[in-house]
Amino acid sequence: MTLVKFNNGLKNNAVNPFFNDVFDSILNDSYLGNKLVARVPAVNIAETENEFHIELAVPGLKKEDFKINLDKNVLTVSAEKKAESTDEGKKFSKREYSYSSFTRSFTLPESADHSKIEADYADGILKLIVAKKEEAKFQSREIAVK
Incomplete structure (x- = not known):
């Protein structure tokens, strides 16, 4: 079975139409697309009366994979994970790390x-969870009307 791509006329190369098709298939490959989409995790940041909440969506990691640093007032969260599968006694034609x-x-x-x-x-x-300084917390009080 042969898969035939149709060109809808938006990308028209009079010199060599095959040239566009080859690069479109390479650059639009789902494998590359999925790998390049999410390089950093999604983050939710919220503030309450007493603290700030920062939540990062990072599934598939362990506590030991994270490194959290504070330098002056910049909080940096980083993680690194290496997974390597080794199957001895097999002859590999493709092996992914x-x-x-x-x-x-x-x-x-x-x-x-x-x-x-x-x-x-x-x-x-x-x-x-980042606590607020005592003087920065919301102070509420009732104000009397004169």
Whole structure:
């Protein structure tokens, strides 16, 4: 069976129409497309009265894979995972190694308490909780009408 791609006329190369088809198939390959789509994890950032919540979606990792650093007021989260499958006694025609890493940095506001940062990893979600300084917390009070 032969798969035939039809050119809808948007990409018209009068010199060599085969040239476009070859590069379209290479650049639009689903394998390459999936690998290049997500290099950094999705992040949710929320603020409550007493703290900031940062959640990163990073499934398939272990606690030991993460490295969290604080440099001045920049919080950096990075991870590195190497997976290598070895099957002795087999003759391989194709062998794939898996290697993935990412780095995300967040600039913390002046109201963040740098000494009170906690991290927890469960169910593929890395949760960071950054406490606020006491003077930066929302102060609520009732104002009397004169």
